[in-house]
Amino acid sequence: xxxxxxxxxxxxxxxxxxxxxxxxxxxxxxxxxxxxxxxxxxxxxxxxxxxxxxxxxxxxxxxxxxxxxxxxxxxxxxxxxxxxxxxxxxxxxxxxxxxxxxxxxxxxxxxxxxxxxxxxxxxxxxxxxxxxxxxxxxxxxxxxxxxxxxxxxxxxxxxxxxxxxxxxxxxxxxxxxxxxxxxxxxxxxxxxxxxxxxxxxxxxxxxxxxxxxxxxxxxxxxxxxxxxxxxxxxxxxxxxxxxxxxxxxxxxxxxxxxxxxxxxxxxxxxxxxxxxxxxxxxxxxxxxxxxxxxxxxxxxxxxxxxxxxxxxxxxxxxxxxxxxxxxxxxxxxxxxxxxxxxxxxxxxxxxxxxxxxxxxxxxxxxxxxxxxxxxxxxxxxxxxxxxxxxxxxxxxxxxxxxxxxxxxxxxxxxxxxxxxxxxxxxxxxxxxxxxxxxxxxxxxxxxxxxxxxxxxxxxxxxxxxxxxxxxxxxxxxxx
Numbered sequence: 001x002x003x004x005x006x007x008x009x010x011x012x013x014x015x016x017x018x019x020x021x022x023x024x025x026x027x028x029x030x031x032x033x034x035x036x037x038x039x040x041x042x043x044x045x046x047x048x049x050x051x052x053x054x055x056x057x058x059x060x061x062x063x064x065x066x067x068x069x070x071x072x073x074x075x076x077x078x079x080x081x082x083x084x085x086x087x088x089x090x091x092x093x094x095x096x097x098x099x100x101x102x103x104x105x106x107x108x109x110x111x112x113x114x115x116x117x118x119x120x121x122x123x124x125x126x127x128x129x130x131x132x133x134x135x136x137x138x139x140x141x142x143x144x145x146x147x148x149x150x151x152x153x154x155x156x157x158x159x160x161x162x163x164x165x166x167x168x169x170x171x172x173x174x175x176x177x178x179x180x181x182x183x184x185x186x187x188x189x190x191x192x193x194x195x196x197x198x199x200x201x202x203x204x205x206x207x208x209x210x211x212x213x214x215x216x217x218x219x220x221x222x223x224x225x226x227x228x229x230x231x232x233x234x235x236x237x238x239x240x241x242x243x244x245x246x247x248x249x250x251x252x253x254x255x256x257x258x259x260x261x262x263x264x265x266x267x268x269x270x271x272x273x274x275x276x277x278x279x280x281x282x283x284x285x286x287x288x289x290x291x292x293x294x295x296x297x298x299x300x301x302x303x304x305x306x307x308x309x310x311x312x313x314x315x316x317x318x319x320x321x322x323x324x325x326x327x328x329x330x331x332x333x334x335x336x337x338x339x340x341x342x343x344x345x346x347x348x349x350x351x352x353x354x355x356x357x358x359x360x361x362x363x364x365x366x367x368x369x370x371x372x373x374x375x376x377x378x379x380x381x382x383x384x385x386x387x388x389x390x391x392x393x394x395x396x397x398x399x400x401x402x403x404x405x406x407x408x409x410x411x412x413x414x415x416x417x418x419x420x421x422x423x424x425x426x427x428x429x430x431x432x433x434x435x436x437x438x439x440x441x442x443x444x445x446x447x448x449x450x451x452x453x454x455x456x457x458x459x460x461x462x463x464x465x466x467x468x469x470x471x472x473x474x475x476x477x478x479x
Contacts, residue, residue: 025326025391025442027334027400028096030424032108033087039110039117042070049170053077054188058122061107064336064420068107071118073188075111081191089116091187097160099399100358101346102153104173104185107335121339123183125174128230132169137237140272144302145180146172147231148294152350153184154227155290156358158220165189166204167226169233175340181347183339193220206249207240211257212284214250221284224293228279232260235268257282271298294356310371311348312406319388319404322451322477325413326391326404327442328421332412333403336420342403349402359396362386413478415471422470432466435459451477 042059048069049056059070073089084093088109095106095118105121125131128146132138138146150172157164166189175181189203198217202209210225212218229240240258243249258264260276275298281287293299320326339346352360352368362382369378389397389405397405425433425441435456439445447453458473459465465473 024393025323025330026398027099027330029441029443030331030334031092031096031106032110033092034108034110037110037112037117038108039112042068042119056120061119063423066336066338067122069120069122071120073116073118075114075116082188089118089188091190092118094162094187094190097162098157100153100156101339101349101399102149102182102184103156104183105334105339120185121183123173123175123185124340125176125178125181127170127174127185128172128182128234129169131174132234132237138234140235140269140298141302141304142180143231143234143272144299145304146182146234147227148299148303149180149182149350150184150227150230151290151293151299152353152356152358153182154223155294155356157184157190158223158290159357161193161195163191163193163199163220164223164226165191166208167223167230168205168208169230170205172230175343179343181340181343206243206246206253209250209253210284211253211282214254218284221287221289224279224287224290225284227290227293228260228276229258231276231279232258232265235272236265269298271296271301274298291356306347306351310368311344311351312368312372320451320477321449322455323442323445324438324455325451325474325477327438328418328474329404329409329412330391330400331421331424332417333400333407335424336417337412342407345403345406348406349399359394359398360402361396365397409478413474418471418474419467422467425470426467432464433470434462434464 041061041063043062045058045060045067047055048058049071053074055072057070057072059068060066061068073091078089082090084090087093087096088111092106092109095104104123107119107121109116109118111117135142150167154164154167164184164187166186167184171184171186173183173185175183191199191203193199198219200217202213204213204226208226208229210218210222213222232238232240241249241252243252258280259282260273260280262273265273265276275293275296278288278296279293288296333342349360350356352364354364354367355361365385366378366382369381373381385397385405386395389401391401392398422433423429425437427437427440435445438455438459445452445455447456454477455473
């Protein structure tokens with residue numbers, strides 16, 4: 001698999017840090033791009049996926065005992081459009097922009113002589129193809145729950161001006177076997193939309209290709225077609241085309257594309273057939289958007305509320321003004337805690353996000369809070385949450401910010417997880433961190449609040465702290 005596979009040593013040369021003044025806290029700042037082969041930190045367990053130019057392994061990232069899916073991508077076949085100067089592959093550059101409960105998380109990318117390696121969130125439930133083989137078919141309610149979550153992620157992707165281009169059963173993962181909590185994965189074919197000329201190039205898997213992809217020019221609506229094919233596969237258990245090889249399948253897509261009707265979806269409700277037909281409209285200009293699809297009566301009818309009362313805790317977390325504590329908590333949620341452990345909050349986020357745009361606006365949060373608080377109190381809490389947790393100043397609470405606001409801080413800021421966060425700041429692995437190490441990762445620690453002044457005093461004048469002192473400092477700042 002390449003040279004220097006498991007034995008490369010970490011870099012010990014500390015580089016001079018140039019302060020950045022425009023750096024806001026987002027999950028993206030913790031996603032590491034490294035030219036060093038970091039495989040010595042991963043223990044191979046088994047192969048869980050294989051493509052033409054990539055393989056996916058289940059591994060354990062032993063510094064924190066975390067299971068991760070490690071995707072190995074061969075360098076040689078990659079085209080210039082699949083590469084990124086700063087983040088090595090375009091897939092990483094795209095993933096770092098995404099913060100949504102139904103999109104896979106990425107932790108880091110590194111390389112050796114022959115391959116790039118993407119460290120990704122591991123989903124224990126496997127993929128939809130595996131689930132479909134176990135179930136034979138999905139009920140309409142089950143299929144609606146899956147498609148609702150997929151379209152929520154797709155609508156979010158499209159608002160970012162991106163196209164996935166390879167939506168299929170195998171690229172939709174399940175967080176666990178017990179419940180339907182899906183994650184869109186494999187952004188290796190994803191691209192930025194060309195709003196003026198449209199996009200070209202055939203990417204993706206034959207069964208799921210929209211007719212316009214094979215006819216030469218397409219836009220984000222090609223993803224909607226793929227969602228329609230996924231839906232029909234779920235409720236029928238059958239492939240959409242009878243072709244015995246890719247050439248035959250592509251010929252059928254162009255000459256006789258799959259259509260949703262009473263014959264192709266026998267025994268299904270009229271609402272389902274109507275919904276599927278809108279996803280599979282041949283003319284992409286007339287095809288429904290992800291945003292509009294999420295408002296269709298079939299989804300609304302099957303959209304079951306997961307909570308009898310408000311899913312929010314009565315009291316949200318009052319937040320330390322310390323940027324260091326904020327950064328540590330965001331890193332723990334972004335990279336260390338399994339999404340499965342926060343699944344109830346993910347459900348809460350989706351339920352409060354009424355317009356399914358992947359973020360919580362003030363009106364949505366205030367409306368939810370009024371279920372348990374007075375009108376005035378709801379306004380006060382909403383304003384305070386936005387003041388404390390809208391860390392990227394987007395006038396909305398993004399998914400990770402929501403988790404920071406309502407997850408159990410006492411559990412997340414445990415000694416073991418703070419210790420793991422220290423390792424992220426200690427980039428050269430010498431057991432000590434300086435103020436520059438912190439500011440290089442999360443931006444400048446200004447002295448506008450007492451907590452930030454404590455950090456600067458503790459680490460000023462070239463002083464460093466070790467892991468135990470770091471843990472002690474975090475607990476002091478939390479008090």
